[in-house]
Amino acid sequence: xxxxxxxxSNKVTEKGKxxxxxxxxxxxxxxxxxxxxSLGQGLEFLIYFQGNSAPDKSGLPSDxxxxxxxxxxxxxxxxxRTQQEDSAVYLCASDKWGQxxxxxxxxxxxxxxxxx
Amino acid sequence: SQKIEQNSEALNIQEGKTATLTCNYTNxxxxxxxxxxxxPGRGPVFLLLIRENEKEKRKERLKVTFDTTLxxxxxxxxxxxxxxxxxxxxxxESTLTFGKGTMLLVSP
Numbered sequence: 524x525x526x527x528x529x530x531x532s533n534k535v536t537e538k539g540k541x542x543x544x545x546x547x548x549x550x551x552x553x554x555x556x557x558x559x560x561s562l563g564q565g566l567e568f569l570i571y572f573q574g575n576s577a578p579d580k581s582g583l584p585s586d587x588x589x590x591x592x593x594x595x596x597x598x599x600x601x602x603x604r605t606q607q608e609d610s611a612v613y614l615c616a617s618d619k620w621g622q623x624x625x626x627x628x629x630x631x632x633x634x635x636x637x638x639x
Numbered sequence: 640s641q642k643i644e645q646n647s648e649a650l651n652i653q654e655g656k657t658a659t660l661t662c663n664y665t666n667x668x669x670x671x672x673x674x675x676x677x678x679p680g681r682g683p684v685f686l687l688l689i690r691e692n693e694k695e696k697r698k699e700r701l702k703v704t705f706d707t708t709l710x711x712x713x714x715x716x717x718x719x720x721x722x723x724x725x726x727x728x729x730x731x732e733s734t735l736t737f738g739k740g741t742m743l744l745v746s747p
């Protein structure tokens with residue numbers, strides 16, 4: 524079946540502009556995660572959605588970052604007033620379970636964001 | 640919070656040899672630990688999960704061990720091939736705290 528998809532694959536924007544990144548998880552997966560990966564760095568957890576529970580936003584680096592998940596499926600990560608340090612690859616992942624039942628996550632290909 | 644440490648230096652080995660990558664965690668023992676492979680320009684791909692009550696897990700040429708005393712997991716690739724060249728990431732916990740990964744280069 525189809526894997527996790529993300530769009531756009533690449534995004535170039537000017538400092539100060541807002542951007543929206545989209546993630547389509549695997550159908551039936553209840554949990555959805557956003558991560559950020561900067562050049563030469565590991566993956567940094569941003570936010571986690573599980574079913575109808577309140578999202579875990581503990582990884583969001585500032586209030587310029589927000590995310591929503593509509594209908595328990597598609598998710599949008601929004602970065603307002605982008606800064607150059609926001610340049611990174613933004614990865615989305617999904618899995619079937621959450622919390623103690625979590626198993627493997629399936630990652631999308633990522634959105635490469637460049638802020639000029 | 641949990642901190643994951645992986646060797647930041649690339650590991651270079653000859654084809655056919657066994658590659659061994661190390662993942663150390665600094666805090667409490669996680670309930671499980673996962674290993675992922677990441678190729679350039681791609682998202683990570685899950686390889687193996689090992690739980691704290693499992694000492695060893697195998698999948699084809701891959702083997703993972705979990706030593707809660709040493710707070711360490713070892714990831715082995717036997718009979719390595721050039722196609723195994725990639726960055727290997729270790730991750731723990733439900734929201735996946737990742738290490739920075741170790742790049743493996745297998746020369747023909």
